[in-house]
Amino acid sequence: MAVTPTTTGTAGIGALWGADLDALRREDPVLADVLLGELDRQSSGLQLIAAENFTSRAVLTALGSPLANKYAEGYPGARHHGGCEIVDVAERLAVDRATGLFGAGHANVQPHSGSSAVLAAYAALLRPGDTVLAMALPQGGHLTHGSHANFSGRWFDFVGYGVDPATGLLDYDRIRELALEHRPKAIVCGSISYPRHPDYAAFREIADEVDAYFIADAAHPIGLVAGKAAPNPVPYADVVCATTHKVLRGPRGGLILCGAELAERVDRAVFPFTQGGAQMHSVAAKAVAFAEAAAPAFTTYAHQVVANARVLARALADLGLTVTTGGTDTHMITFDPAPLGLDGPAARARCAAAGIVLDICAVPAPEAPDGCVKGIRLGTAAVTTQGMAEEQMAQVAALVGAALGEEATGPRTRELRAEVRSLTAGFPPYPAGGAEGRPGS
Template sequence: MARQDPEIADVLLAEAARQGEGLQLVAAENFTSPAVLAALGSPLANKYAEGYPGARHHGGCEVVDLAERLAVERARALFGAEHANVQPHSGSSAVLAAYAALLRPGDTVLAMSLPHGGHLTHGSRANFSGRWFDFVGYGVDPRTGLIDYARLRDLAHAHRPKAIVCGSISYPRHPDYAAFREIADETGACLIVDAAHPIGLVAGGAAPSPVPYADVVCATTHKVLRGPRGGMILCGAELAERIDRAVFPFTQGGAQMNTVAAKAVAFGEAATPAFAAYAHQVTSNARVLARTLASQGLTVTTGGTDTHLITADPAPLGLDGATARRRCAAAGITLDTCALPDAGDSPARRTGLRMGTAAMTTQGMTEPEAARVGALIVSALREESAARAGTAELVRCFPPYPARRAVRGPDHG
């Protein structure tokens, strides 16, 4: 690579250095195993495979059909689903296909509003969802930060949506899927769960599963699940054909077969006891990190977390979210900002920090390191130069791809 394209080789080396020299706390990111990376860089990337196994629109798909069948079978077994579609190119693609299967343009949809943690595909006017459908937003109680189920029920009865979407990019607690199902049944709505963030915890038994409650579950295969960047859809047998047709040919063309194979690898890894231990360690690390931040003066949303996600308000330290993120970045700590749940209709009014513990846990960090990460974040917020050396020292001890560590899956490292 260095000889054939030195410019791109430099980019690859620079990104590897960035990931290995700083602390990666973006909640939507993780480090895949070498086996997943190998599948992504395999000859399957060359194959055009429109359609589904046994019914492709191109010849020569006999081998890649095996990869997709394995991915589907492993996903169904891992999540206890009757049907799985592993072709969506992303979580947004999966949500688009779910809407295409269940809705028509102009239908009313009830979803978490963006200022309270909803995703772009949950009604943003900048996204297809907000342009094609009539979204009504529900939110959280501004005092507790928890979903206001009474208000959700009232909105559902008032607007009679065609679908209710359960899911968020920053809600750190487990949703009450049974309550969502009950409200959907009361109002004749379909229930779509966007489980992009918690699905890896579900796979490891560290979070409740939405599969028994939802009509359709959309998810990503990266984040805590630790697979390649991509999406998937889980549903019952009665919706299988509608979902498959909504993915192909309605919203996508040919599947990326190297990514499908990498998803199969990730599903296989997630079915191991080692991954279950990892998933529980992720949530344990998140709880310690949240407690550490709270003890140092930040306001942690909902008072803590059940998941890998933590959102915190740095205002008690005299900072807004954007300034806090810049200070963390200067100290080698990469994380995100998010709208705070009581910030009103405009996300720009007040922002906090959003972070996750999936990647640091893959690196082998446990509770003591989680407490240290919290201290480094606070140090960076108070005086960014003071945390830089500590961050570098910590990641040197826990590089992304070192010798195998017990907390990681058997094929990671």
């Protein structure tokens, strides 16, 4: 099926994100149109998925570089293929920048994803059958925190903790009780939908009490950590797993941080145990992103992400929506649309019809049998990268509220879609002419 871009056109396309689209159009015009269509989708809608962001042109350039051609199994100075002298420089840069950015003794920048990073952390510290305490999936845990459809739930014995249904906050007394009862080999702190800062010191204390490893899955907050807008788990956790996209604004990929005493175990768990050759173009793009995140402007960006999320959370609450925990400390907001007579899937569909892209997630609900229902999760990382601030968050909330009040095929949906396009037109993720025009660039 042909994809027809509607707003970006093709003239000077290389200036939009640094790609040589003209060459691709000559070789594969169908796929060239797919790329343009996706750029148009990203540029003309409100991208509120909490796990997504817009990278810089520099990151995209590294991703599309000749480093993609290089096979590089192993680590710098100890590769299984020849000709790795140059890519070794890129990986060493990425490692040095990551350890400096987060204050870690060691970094492994090779994991292909956040899930790959978690798999390697488990492989380094655990054996099949070991007990692990992590957030229960219905309460906001990730697939790698014990889903039976995932390696984690098949190889390890997971015990789930959750949040207080009344407050939506982590119950550390209950987590400690579960740890004392089950004596896990590892305790995992991390969630796909928890909008507050975890108490890493409390997790460390509980882990020490039962002689367990403490693994922080910081996939969502790690970008805020880089921008000094969230507490750093590195001083407390034995291993920190993270992604390099989301708020961090790098390429899609994973990252592991640990102390020097676990460095060899972690590295061997990544390669050769769980992965083969590193994706050197992605490693180089991570190095670019770490350098960008170390710049003072990224700190401004990260704090603006949080400021935007807090304004948006208050505005959504004012619309009558039940915002989890009453607000947020991070880039993330979750809410229950039940006061409007909607569940999560219906709410997402109505927003999608208006060009507002967001996610479904579990939100606490005391009346529900398992203490939660399907609600909505959204985030402010991408729109903040586009340059939106508090004033625009009020507009975003109004658009979300209007979309929730209109059937997906309702008469106002087309008008709302036009309003969304009008708002995003003033904040292109890749402005024509090459100027980034974004906070922290």
